[in-house]
Amino acid sequence: MAFWIASSPHNHNQQSTSSLMRLVIFAAIPGIIAQWYFFGWGNLIHIGIAMITAMLCEFIVLSLREKRITEQLFDGSALLTAMLIGICLPAFAPWWITVIGTIFAIAIAKHLYGGLGHNPFNPAMTGYVMLLISFPLQMTTWQPPISLMEIELSFSNTLTTIFTGFTIDGYSVEQLRTSIDGVTMATPLDTLKTSITMGLTVSETTQSSVFGEHFAVGWEWVNLAFLLGGIFLISKKAIAWQTPVSFLLSLFLCSLIGYTIVPDSSASTMFHWFSGATMLGAFFILTDPVTGATSAKGRLIVGLLAGLLVYLIRVFGGYPDGVAFAVLLCNMSAPLIDQYTRPRTYGHSKDLS
Amino acid sequence: MTLLIAILVFGLIAALFGALLGYASIRFKVDADPIVEQIDAILPQTQCGQCGYPGCKPYAQAVADGEAINKCAPGGEDTIKKIADLMGVEAEPLDESHEKDNRPKVAFIIEEDCIGCTKCIQACPVDAILGAAKQMHTIIADECTGCDLCVAPCPVDCIEMRVVPETTQNWLWDLNSIPVQQID
Amino acid sequence: MESIINRINQQKFWSFHGGVHPPEQKTLTNQKPIKPLSLPEQLIIPLQQHIGRQGDLLVQVGDHVLKGQPLTKSTNPMAVPVHAPTSGTITAIKHSVIAHPSGLSELCIFLNVDHQDTWVERTPCNDVATLTNQEIVKKIADAGISGMGGAGFPTHIKVDTKPDINFLIINAAECEPYITADDLLMCEHSESIVDGIKILNKLLNPAFILIGIEDNKPKAIEALKKATAGIEKIHVCVVPTEYPAGGEKQLIQILTGKEIKSGTLPIKEGIIMQNVATCYAISEAILHDTPLIQRVVTVTGQALEKPQNVWALLGTPVHYLLSQCGFDNQGMEKTPVIMGGPMMGFSLPTDTVPVIKTTNCILAPSYKEMPSAFEGNSAEVECIRCGQCADVCPTNLLPQELQWSAKAKDYPQLNKLNLSDCIDCGACAYVCPSHIPLVQYYRIAKAEIRQQQQQELKAEKAKARFEARKQRLEKEKRARELKHKKAAEARKAAMNKATPEATEAKSAVAAALARVKAKKAANQKSPSSSAISAPVETTENQDNKKAQVAAAIARAKAKKQAKPAPEIDAKENAKVEPSNTDSKKAKIAAAVAKAKAKKSQEKAPIQGQEQNQEQTDSLSLADKKANAIAKAKAKALAKKQASSNNDSSTASDLTIASTAESEPAIDEKDAKKAAVIAKAKAKALAKKNKESNTDNKVSEKNTVNVEPRKVQNTSETSTINDTNNISDKDAKKAAIIAKAKAKALAKKKLATQSVSEEKTMHEQEKGAK
Helix, strand or coil: CEECCCCCCCCCCCCCHHHHHHHHHHHCHHHHHHHHHHHCCHHHHHHHHHHHHHHHHHHHHHHHCCCCHHHHHCCCHHHHHHHHHHHHCCCCCCHHHHHHHHHHHHHHHHHCCCCCCCCCCCHHHHHHHHHHHHCCCHHHCCCCCHHHECCCCCHHHHHHHHHHCECCCCCEHHHHHEECCCCECCCHHHHHHHHHHCCCCHHHHCCCHHHCCCCCCCHHHHHHHHHHHHHHHHHCCCCCCHHHHHHHHHHHHHHHHHHHHCCCCCCCHHHHHHCCCHHHHHHHHCCCCCCCCCCHHHHHHHHHHHHHHHHHHHHHCCCCCCHHHHHHHHHHHHHHHHHHCCCCCCCCCCCCC | CHHHHHHHHHHHHHHHHHHHHHHHHHHCCCCCCCHHHHHHHHCCCCCCCCCCCCCHHHHHHHHHCCCCCCCCCCCHHHHHHHHHHHHCCCCCCCCCCCCCCCCCEEEEECHHHCCCCCHHHHHCCCCCEECCCCCCCEECCCCCCCCCCCCCCCCCCCEEEEECCCCCCCCCCCHHHCCCCECC | CHHHHHHHHCCCCCCCCCCECCCCCHHHCCCCCCEECCCCCEEEEECCCCCCECCEECCCCCCEECECCECEECCCCCECCCECCCCEEEEEEEEEECCCCCCCEEEEEEEEECCCCCECCCCCCCCHHHCCHHHHHHHHHHCCCECCCCCCCEHHHHHCCCCCCCEEEEEECCCCCCCCHHHHHHHHCHHHHHHHHHHHHHHHCCCEEEEEEECCCHHHHHHHHHHHCCCCCEEEEEECCCECCCCHHHHHHHHHCCCCCCCCCHHHHCEEEEEHHHHHHHHHHHHHCCCCCEEEEEEECCCECCCEEEEEECCCEHHHHHHHCCECCCCCCEECCEECCCCCCEECCCCCCECCCCCCEEECCCCCCCHHHHHCCCCCCCCCCCCHHHHHCCCCCCHHHHHHHHHCCCHHHHHHCCHHHCCCCCHHHHHCCCCCCHHHHHHHHHHHHHHHHHHHHHHHHHHHHHHHHHHHHHHHHHHHHHHHHHHHHHHHHHHHCCCHHHHHHHHHHHHHHHHHHHHHHHHHHCHHHHHCCCCCCCCHHHHHHHHHHHHHHHHHHHHHHHCHHHHHHHHHHHHCCHHHHHHHHHHHHHHHHHHHHHHHHHHHHHHHHHHHHHHHCCCCHHHHHHHHHHHHHHHHHHHHHHHHHHHHHHHHHHHHHHHHHHHHHHHHHHHHHHHHHHHHHHHHHHHHHHHCCCCCHHHHHHHHHHHHHHHHHHHHHHHHHHHCCCCHHHHHHHHHHHHHHHHHHHHHHHHHHHHHHHHHHHHHHHHHC
16 A cells, blocks of 8 residues: 555545536527427537537547547537537538538637637637638528428428438428518528618518517527526536626617617617527627636626627628627637736735735 | 929938937937846856856856857756847757756765865855865855866865755655655 | 724624635544544654754753653744653654655654653743743743644744734634544633633733634534633634635634735734644643643544544654554555645655644545545646636635646746735635646745745855955956066066076076976876966975875875775665675675776876886976876875775675774775875975975976876776676675785785885986985
């Protein structure tokens, strides 16, 4: 027998990075279920493709980098990235979109910068933005909510659409996206943007069926489910509360200001909260610790900035939703924000003589 | 005519800016430490002469004049890196003519062998050896820089360089160096 | 200050940033009374058990000491003495592994317990009021009391302060998980603790006395409240349980809301903190004249059958404590045993480590309860900047940024991030999901920064000394030049006079020229001589000196020859186990003999050559001869030594250790004899040299000649090293052969040399005539 020499502290709360990642993945499940319920199998299939691609890609890159594969492969970070990409993609996007996006996220956005903990940009959002810029057509093949679809969409139909572009019965993506009243459907945010540029008022626009009774058919529930998951994460202390709270607050304030100034061409505050990727961004993407700010004050600032950016991009930008861009811009400014929001160390008060 | 005006205007502008720059260079002159002083501040001040110069300052002067920066054995890689940063040159590995072992050492006089020749006293660059002719000498360990310049002159080889022993005061928390003992 | 007391009276406290709640596990031990241990067989008492310096030894090996007898005395304010924890005999004073994270060895006194437990005479004091403050402080110092909470700062320095003290805070928080030593002490000895507090009150006269205690010790709180009832000044402050509430600065912040400025001591704010166990020790020392010789130690962890608090004598080895509490390693290959708590304690490299004044806990966890203690740092993965460490840091640092800078060895940045304010509490590493041993990184960085600062200071000093020396040398040089100039002028004047003296002077110049030539010739022979340029001073002293140097060198050489064998023996002994000494000795003897033999073979032709050259260079004949003779003599002596060495080592082969001791003795005698002879001869030479109008050059040459010999010395040692590898048998055989050879050679040499010596002497005499 020999004594074991180690450094203090000798005990540990037995938390680990992988358990943290797993918790985040689990917290996203309600949102995914809501997505499935309202939009069918599309995103689930994309999540599956993305996860398989991510694991393969992670394995290859880790072995190329001669890292400890067993530990890092299963730390959950790659799976989380893949899951986020799968959630974000349009349901009818072809399979290779997912594959390319995931490879880009894992190999380039994450590992080229030094792997987990060293990447300056959120890998999922980097992959998503790359796809959005490179493949604008495929990335806007949004699926309308099932309730509004003319054609019955089964799992196998979705699968063949993703892999071949056509359902088993030979419907194309375009046909699938056509609603009962013969109009090609887009996301509520997209619809809003196009109609406002066409000179319609918000109240006129919201007559469209995609907006449903409240804010947006399906989207509102998906966002609510992600909010639920986010609150669970905060209660588990897996994520810091500052970022999502300040982000939502900031978005609320911006939209409120817009709404009070020009109510005709501005959507309501709640529409901004419960459409697009607002809740997903607030609780699952902006809270990524690696790319966010580390100090409490810094997180508040990052949240505020992100809310402002999302609003600006949604209202004035060329893209209907701005969460991905806002996240990347915030990632960029996080180190600077950290630099200027360092907490005062104990015993370094200026009042102390 | 236009040509002339153009030349005139540009000439005037050039003269103006030239004057401005010239004034600024005098008015806002930065009194930086001379480079020699800066290099000297980096060097470990052992005054050992292993670089081939009679002390740290002369070597600093030489480096400023273009001498290789990798000749300071006691400073080791750290010093080379710092000088490289300062001079804006590539860091080089330590000159191979020096031994690799740069653990801190102090000279030690084996007192029963000392014949009191005072040769080491003359060699010591920092006056860290105490003694008089025909009297036994000893090293003031706290002042010794470990340059080993006193070792060579000793006619009876009674000076040796001893590695400074590791104590709880200078221990650097290397847990891996603790020998694990088998217990029954 | 009133508002602070008001708040305290309402049991309202401030809080500090961060903090964690590790599993307390205090129930393992806090229900059982403190068990007095039976006496162990041996105590290991380190001379230094606190921060500062160690005292001077008062005892020797073999002394019988009584319980409470001081073993060291303090000659420095930062030194506190240690005392014999029980009566017994001192069997050794040697280096042994001490209770320090480094596992390094320091001087310890080994005390064999005689089980009589006889006290020294004590003078209990019944009334503290009769003592002056000075006397109390002296008693505290003499009792060897240093802070018993963890750091071990000498208590008498802390209590000997003049400025106004607002708060005396008694630290009874005991925030580390597992530890219940203070808890139990307060339960069982609250009266004594309060007595100690009263003594401190007399010394410091603070405005208020606050006892900070965590709310997880209801019994101790009850006992303290009972003991302090009716004392207006003392407030028992029950604070919420949170790690590290017991940190000095944290407890001050909780109780008073004050922050202590970085780099200053609480005394600056009029606050002094003492541990409860220290208070108990003070009352014992003052009232019962009992020095600090025992303390309560929590022996705990689920690897023990009977975890409990014990009264352990200082110096009790850990294995004794473990065996008393039923240690079971559960079949683990490697198991951690931690001195101190799980958060700030350190793992022990061996079980002979003794309990010291600051040891409050011995923790032997099972794998099930503390798996992280078994995995070392192997679980470390990349930091994901989650910021949990920053959330729990009690000093509001940014541990993750510190970690990056520490890994990059960016010390200026670490200073900017206030690394020095880190209290090593380990809260950050406790919560780190990436299992990064953050504290370890900080400690390494802190140690390196400290060392760097020291080096910078030293470099600064060295530079100053170097500059001063340079100035001094220049001054001397100028003075010398001046003197020379004067002398030259005087000579010129004398020459111009054209007197008999002048012609003499001229011939002196001629001689000097000749000498220069000779020197040049010598330079060609041995290039190393050019390196030496002794000052040219034409005094008679020089001749004397030369002779002395020659003698000294001869002596030194002779002595050296005598040395190698025993010296190497000693070195080898240190490395090899005693049973090997026999064969080792044989090897060494062989090596030495071989080296000697080789040397003599090499020397012979060189010498011949030299003598040839001497004859050709007739001008400097006398100088040369003096050299050659000195050298030859030294060599001859060396050879003699060699053979005698061999002889004695043969003897030691047969009779091992006892002869080994006599070996140097014989050699020494020989060496002395040799030295005397050499001296005599050198003196004779000196005289002759004077006659033949030579000067200090000879002394130079002597040193020159030393050079090649030195080289040979080194080669000699290397041969020794080589031969060390030869197997025992071979070594012995070789030794015998070599010895024989060397003897023969030495004899021959001696004969020829004495002849040649005589010859040269004759020649010299002739030359002189």
